[in-house]
Every structure is written in C-alpha cells, then in structure tokens.
Amino acid sequence: MAAFPTVQDLAAAKTDAVMALWKGLGYYSRARNLHKTAQIIAEERAGQLPQNAADWATLPGIGPYTAAAISSICFDEAVPVVDGNVQRVVSRLFDIEDAVDRKKGKAAVETACLALIDARDPGKSNQAWMELGALVCAPRSPRCSECPVAEGCLARQRGTVSDRPVKQPKKAPxxxxxxxxxxxxxxxxxxxxxxxxxxxxxxxxxxxxxxxxxxxxxxxxxxxxxxxxxxxxxxxxxxxxxxxxxxxxxxxxxxxxxxxxxxxxxxxxxxxxxxxxxxxxxxxxxxxxxxxxxx
DNA sequence: AACACGGGGCC
DNA sequence: GGCCCAGTGTT
The missing domain is CATH 3.90.79.10 (Nucleoside Triphosphate Pyrophosphohydrolase)
Known part of the structure; x- marks a missing residue:
C-alpha cells in the first residue's frame, strides 16, 4: 500500500519492483496476477473496480474466495466467503458428511453459508464466521465451551466434531x-x-x-x-x-x-x-x- | 479431478 | 526436521 497506493500506481509499476516487494512471501504468481489485474482495471476498465463478485472473479488471481471477500466487505453483497475456516465451522455446525473438497460437499457448505449470512452487514458477518473458525472452532482441540453457537452445533451433539470436516482421502505419493x-x-x-x-x-x-x-x-x-x-x-x-x-x-x-x-x-x-x-x-x-x- | 505453487505453523 | 495447510490456475 505504501509503494503503490492506487490501482494506477500498481498498474504503472515495473514487474521487477512488484516482485521485489513480494519476495519471501511465496506464491509468486499471486503478485504477477495482482499486477496484471491492476493493469486491466487501469487500462481496460478506465480505473473502475468491479462492483460484484461475479465480475471480480473474471480477473486473474481472483477466485471465488477473493471475489466474495472483496464484494461482501466493500460492497455489502450477500455472498458467502468460504475459506478453510468456514468449511470447518459449517461442516461441524450442520454435521456435513460429504467431503468439503468435493463438488457435493462444497455445495452443501455453500448452501448452509447462505443461511448464516447476516444481511445487515454481509462483510462483517463473513469475517465473523472466518474468525470463529480461526480462534474457536480450531482444527484440533476446538474451544466448544467458548463457542457462541455451540448449542446449535450438530457435530457437537453427535460427537463427530473431530471427524469434521471430512476431506477426500489424498492418494499416496x-x-x-x-x-x-x-x-x-x-x-x-x-x-x-x-x-x-x-x-x-x-x-x-x-x-x-x-x-x-x-x-x-x-x-x-x-x-x-x-x-x-x-x-x-x-x-x-x-x-x-x-x-x-x-x-x-x-x-x-x-x-x-x-x-x-x-x-x-x-x-x-x-x-x-x-x-x-x-x-x-x-x-x-x-x-x-x-x-x-x-x- | 490432480497437481504445482512456496512460505509458515505445528509436533 | 519433516508434515500439513489452503486459494488459484493449469493440465
């Protein structure tokens, strides 16, 4: 943000300068995509940012997660942000048995998420569910006694918390x-x-x-x-x-x-x-x- | 659907 | 010191 405060600044930057700032962070294609996206916005879209998730997702490096995060936080669009934390929280809340990294389980999580978004402030709501997963509904030793939604948690009632989320078994190397x-x-x-x-x-x-x-x-x-x-x-x-x-x-x-x-x-x-x-x-x-x- | 990308956290 | 994690793009 300090080096390139605006989309135009980033778009005008040399690739080397962008990469130098990204150094050490890993996933260098993200920096290249960010740069590319800034150029598309500055040069092909007259500096206008997309205003909804579907449009954001057409840009390089912006997938479903980032598109939903930007759109809900910046534009109050009621789209669910599904990251690893949310997958865990939701698969436990609803005791989803399908693998969350397969089509069916993914869809089940997404559908459940729609019911969880607080329409008064979708961005805050999304951030709250992610944070709940990061701080309370941890992968191991979740702090159920501190969880604000423990009462309604199906996995907790059924004793399947440690079995959720189900993930597709990865094949042996x-x-x-x-x-x-x-x-x-x-x-x-x-x-x-x-x-x-x-x-x-x-x-x-x-x-x-x-x-x-x-x-x-x-x-x-x-x-x-x-x-x-x-x-x-x-x-x-x-x-x-x-x-x-x-x-x-x-x-x-x-x-x-x-x-x-x-x-x-x-x-x-x-x-x-x-x-x-x-x-x-x-x-x-x-x-x-x-x-x-x-x- | 499988795999690569590259760091950090955790045991 | 090795194992696992997690969005996105490519194959």
Whole structure:
C-alpha cells in the first residue's frame, strides 16, 4: 500500500519492483496476477473496480474466495466467503458428511453459508464466521465451551466434531526411481568437471539444472526398489526424497559414455562450481563428491 | 479431478 | 526436521 497506493500506481509499476516487494512471501504468481489485474482495471476498465463478485472473479488471481471477500466487505453483497475456516465451522455446525473438497460437499457448505449470512452487514458477518473458525472452532482441540453457537452445533451433539470436516482421502505419493547419469571430464585447468543440463520448461524441476536422468514409475503397490536398481559399486545410492506427490528413490551413476552435447548443458567444476540444483541433488552433493573422490 | 505453487505453523 | 495447510490456475 505504501509503494503503490492506487490501482494506477500498481498498474504503472515495473514487474521487477512488484516482485521485489513480494519476495519471501511465496506464491509468486499471486503478485504477477495482482499486477496484471491492476493493469486491466487501469487500462481496460478506465480505473473502475468491479462492483460484484461475479465480475471480480473474471480477473486473474481472483477466485471465488477473493471475489466474495472483496464484494461482501466493500460492497455489502450477500455472498458467502468460504475459506478453510468456514468449511470447518459449517461442516461441524450442520454435521456435513460429504467431503468439503468435493463438488457435493462444497455445495452443501455453500448452501448452509447462505443461511448464516447476516444481511445487515454481509462483510462483517463473513469475517465473523472466518474468525470463529480461526480462534474457536480450531482444527484440533476446538474451544466448544467458548463457542457462541455451540448449542446449535450438530457435530457437537453427535460427537463427530473431530471427524469434521471430512476431506477426500489424498492418494499416496507414487514411488519413482530416478537414475542420474554423472558424466565426468577433466577441464582445461585440470579441474574435474561434471555435466549439467537445464531441465525442460515444464514438469518437475523446471527452470533448474540437474544431471541427465531417467525416471521410472514403480508398479503400483511396489514399495521396495527392485533388486536390479539396488546398491552396486557403480552407483551412489539409494537416496530417498519425498515430494508432494512422489516418493523418489535416486541413484547417481558415473557413466563412461561421453557427455551428450546439447543446448542448455554445460560443464561445472565438481569442487567449486555451483548450479541451480533441485533440493534432492543439493542435499547429496557433499556425499556424492566424496564417493566420486574415492573411486 | 490432480497437481504445482512456496512460505509458515505445528509436533 | 519433516508434515500439513489452503486459494488459484493449469493440465
């Protein structure tokens, strides 16, 4: 607000300036979308803000939650603001058995919310329900004795508070075997170097650098690495690494074949050289250097 | 519907 | 130190 007090200021700002202020907050696409939205409002809408939730939701970065929050708080529109807190409060109040992150359960929460909005001040009402979830109707150890609506809470009457909200069971991360090919050479100055390639634009580790690698999904249910992939004098590993949806097991194999010359690849000093590594590689680098040194 | 984004809170 | 959280956009 200090740097860009008006929509016009934000619209006129350089992307770098916006990103610099956002630094450290995460979710950088939000800053880009905010900037884009300011430009749309300033340049295509003559500086006029949308006046209702449906119109707000057409702008980049504004989804149902933000559209409802802005419209109810700023324009007194009686639309429910459904965030994680409200999902919890409402699913307990009405003891909703459907998963709140599925269509049916979402709709049930939304419908119940409509009955909860105080039309005298929709913005305050929405903020109150969110705050109730944040401070009283906590995920664990909710303070039911301090809750102003405990009397009418169905989950409390039925003893299902700790079972609400129901969420769709998330599927187990898939097991993946990764074999990195470590090509080595002795550089012009006599330093040992390894071959590093830029990752593709999309998919895992995009924008980063890594050793060339193959990735094999393990058959469903297979937890242990197949014997053929297990430890051998030729490869360093196994290295376990967990991502949001993948459970990786990695090996690093020094290969005899010459490094594949390609655009976006380069030789990096094993000792000093740095690259934009994925965390998986970053964390094993010291041990990997050690292992190569002993070979 | 599944997944990525990136920090912070919590155990 | 690892696990989970939660809106939005993309696939």
């Amino acid at each position: 898939q097991a993946v075997d990764v074999v990195f090919a470590v090509h080595l050479q002795t550089g012009a100055e006599g330093a040992q170097q390894w071959w590093v390639e830029r990752r593709p634009e999309s998919g895992i580790w995009s924008q980063l650098e890594a050793f060339p690698c193959t990735m094999d999904m393990r058959p469903k249910g297979a937890e242990k690495a197949p014997d053929t992939a297990s430890e051998s004098p030729e490869r360093f590993g196994p290295v376990a690494h967990i991502l949001t949806h993948r459970k990786m097991t990695a090996w690093f194999e020094v290969v005899a074949s010459p490094a594949p010359p390609c655009d976006g690849g380069r030789w990096v000093d094993v000792k000093e050289g740095t690259a934009n590594w994925p965390r998986l590689i970053d964390k094993v680098l010291p041990a990997l250097r050690d292992w190569i040194g002993k070979k």
